[in-house]
Amino acid sequence: MTDWTEKYRPSTLSAVRGNDKARDALAEWAKTWDDHREAVVVHGSPGVGKTSAAHALATDMGWETVELNASDQRTADVIERFAGRAAQNATLVGSVGGGDDDGRQLVILDEADNIHGNYDRGGASAVTRVVKDAGQPIVLIANDYYDMGRGLRNACREIEFRDVSARSIVPVLRDICRREDVEFEADALDRIAEINDGDLRSAVNDLQAAAEDDRRLTVDDVVTSDRDRSLGVFPFLDAVLKEESPEEAIGSAYRVDETPDDLTKWIAENVTKVYDGAELARAYDHLANADRWLGRVRASQEYGYWRYATDALAGGVAASRDGSKGGWTRFNRPQFWPSSDSTADEVVRKVAENGGFSMATARREVIPFLAAMTHHCKPRELTVAMAAYYGLDEAAVSFVTGSGETTNKVESIVADAEELREAEMEEHSGAFGGAVTTDGTVDTEADADAADDGSVVDEADGETATADSDTEADADDGQSGLSDFM
Numbered sequence: 032m033t034d035w036t037e038k039y040r041p042s043t044l045s046a047v048r049g050n051d052k053a054r055d056a057l058a059e060w061a062k063t064w065d066d067h068r069e070a071v072v073v074h075g076s077p078g079v080g081k082t083s084a085a086h087a088l089a090t091d092m093g094w095e096t097v098e099l100n101a102s103d104q105r106t107a108d109v110i111e112r113f114a115g116r117a118a119q120n121a122t123l124v125g126s127v128g129g130g131d132d133d134g135r136q137l138v139i140l141d142e143a144d145n146i147h148g149n150y151d152r153g154g155a156s157a158v159t160r161v162v163k164d165a166g167q168p169i170v171l172i173a174n175d176y177y178d179m180g181r182g183l184r185n186a187c188r189e190i191e192f193r194d195v196s197a198r199s200i201v202p203v204l205r206d207i208c209r210r211e212d213v214e215f216e217a218d219a220l221d222r223i224a225e226i227n228d229g230d231l232r233s234a235v236n237d238l239q240a241a242a243e244d245d246r247r248l249t250v251d252d253v254v255t256s257d258r259d260r261s262l263g264v265f266p267f268l269d270a271v272l273k274e275e276s277p278e279e280a281i282g283s284a285y286r287v288d289e290t291p292d293d294l295t296k297w298i299a300e301n302v303t304k305v306y307d308g309a310e311l312a313r314a315y316d317h318l319a320n321a322d323r324w325l326g327r328v329r330a331s332q333e334y335g336y337w338r339y340a341t342d343a344l345a346g347g348v349a350a351s352r353d354g355s356k357g358g359w360t361r362f363n364r365p366q367f368w369p370s371s372d373s374t375a376d377e378v379v380r381k382v383a384e385n386g387g388f389s390m391a392t393a394r395r396e397v398i399p400f401l402a403a404m405t406h407h408c409k410p411r412e413l414t415v416a417m418a419a420y421y422g423l424d425e426a427a428v429s430f431v432t433g434s435g436e437t438t439n440k441v442e443s444i445v446a447d448a449e450e451l452r453e454a455e456m457e458e459h460s461g462a463f464g465g466a467v468t469t470d471g472t473v474d475t476e477a478d479a480d481a482a483d484d485g486s487v488v489d490e491a492d493g494e495t496a497t498a499d500s501d502t503e504a505d506a507d508d509g510q511s512g513l514s515d516f517m
Contacts, residue, residue: 035239036232039207044087047080048203049195049231056190057084061092061137061168070162070169072143072184074176075192077288078232082141084192085170089137094168098139136167143171144178159183174288177364194229197221203231204238208248215248222253264289264297265362271298271349272305273356280349284341291340292328295321296365298344299399300433303406304360310351317347329395363433374426381421398431405432408440418448419455 041047047054053073060071073081089096140158159182162169171187173179204220207213223241227234242248270283284294295318302314321343328336382401383393405414408428418428428434428441 035207035211036235039203039210039235040083041080041087042090044084044091047084047087049199050075050080050084050192053190053192054084057088057170058091060188060190061088064168067188068165069188070165070171070186071188071190072171072173072176072179073190073192074144074173076194076229077174078227078230079192079195080231081172081192082139085137085139085172088170089139092135092137094135094137096137096139098141100141138165138167138169139172140169141172142174143183144173144175156182159186162186195231197224197228200224200227200231200234204234207235207238208242211242211246213242213246213248215242216250219248219250219253222250226253263287264294267294268297268301268362269360271345272302272352273360275349277346277350280345281342284345291321291337291344292325293365295325295340295344296399297362298348299403300365301360301362302348304362305356306352310353313351314348317343317351320347374430378421378423378427378430381423381427385421402431402433408432408434408444411444415444415447415451418444419451422452423448 044054044058053075057071057073060069073085075081086096088094143158158171159180162171162183163186171179171183176184176189176191201220201224204223205215208215208220219241220238223234223237227237237253238248241252264287267283267287271280275283284291287294289297298314299318302318303311306314321340324336324340324343328334328340378398379390379394382397383390386393386397388397401417405417408414414428414432417423417431421427423431423445425437425441425445428445432441434441
């Protein structure tokens with residue numbers, strides 16, 4: 032059976048429907064590429080024609096195409112070997128159709144927004160390097176523009192493909208029916224367009240499912256063939272956290288175009304906006320269970336375990352809820368979203384160095400834990416202690432807690448953390464061979480007052496205390512040292 036979405040994929044940009052402004056901008060980018068030599072990011076919802084437009088552009092320009100999928104080929108060496116070589120080198124056989132730009136290739140990198148989490152293997156930075164040094168035009172395809180790393184976004188032009196309106200979908204469906212010799216009721220095409228408002232590819236798939244067998248299409252055919260469609264992340268959060276039963280929530284999870292790993296982050300970021308008390312405790316238990324299954328996936332590369340993670344993150348969290356919940360909630364994007372951003376890299380490095388474990392452990396296990404403990408800088412004392420322990424600046428505190436970097440709250444926490452660090456350094460400076468005087472200098476002569484048995488002189492009362500009694504005194508004052516944070 033021939034896939035109608037492939038069979039009727041537009042072969043020229045003029046045939047791309049519903050995004051005239053974006054289509055014209057893409058054509059202008061290609062025609063003037065020799066003047067600016069920039070890559071372009073074409074982004075928008077699934078099914079709006081982004082990849083089809085890129086291939087149609089290549090046909091119009093007489094360029095060969097080299098297509099890669101960023102989510103499948105993530106490592107730096109593979110991306111540079113293929114995308115980099117294709118971008119730098121001219122084709123040996125010349126351009127398709129004998130265009131003026133002989134030797135020109137269009138590199139199409141699909142799912143460019145799915146390489147953001149590839150911190151350890153350098154995929155995102157590799158793509159950024161390729162884009163900046165490209166000797167050939169590159170089109171990056173993405174669903175979510177802001178899921179791409181900032182450096183990669185800044186290195187490219189941006190063209191947004193908007194959802195295709197029902198009014199633009201109907202003529203495409205009508206044309207396909209005529210080519211396939213399918214009789215149709217006008218209301219049936221209108222119904223398909225309404226069901227799939229925004230997603231042209233899904234509309235064509237629904238048309239084929241309803242009409243291919245008997246070559247006649249009625250409204251009743253469309254209603255009975257109405258199928259489950261992809262679900263956005265925000266409706267998914269509403270379904271799991273507010274509305275659906277555990278069984279329904281699991282079904283919704285499979286309709287979202289996100290991995291269980293990412294869905295866990297979305298729910299963990301937003302569950303506190305809806306649940307509290309016992310509900311929240313139960314939900315966290317299920318999220319922890321999902322994370323254990325995801326750990327097995329990472330360790331074994333056995334993706335069959337994803338189903339158990341999905342059961343926990345969707346069904347388990349939904350089961351934690353005491354009845355349905357109404358109202359509107361402003362859901363946030365996960366604050367610790369894997370990224371190649373320099374702030375994220377620096378936080379991971381500091382946490383790993385201070386904790387004495389790998390950067391992978393810091394990124395996957397420790398920082399999400401810190402983020403949950405200090406969400407929006409609460410409790411404040413714990414957030415100050417964390418910032419002091421790791422030596423975090425405003426950007427790093429904002430990254431971990433999800434609070435605004437330039438807010439008074441974050442700035443005051445960093446200031447208090449610096450004071451705490453200085454106080455701790457002053458308190459323990461005697462261990463380095465001297466006492467700290469009022470002007471901040473070290474008095475090495477004070478070391479002579481130390482007894483041979485390891486005791487030290489308390490200058491305030493002239494009494495000698497052993498190290499053990501000092502420790503007890505510190506414990507009694509209610510002020511934990513930074514070493515107690517972890």
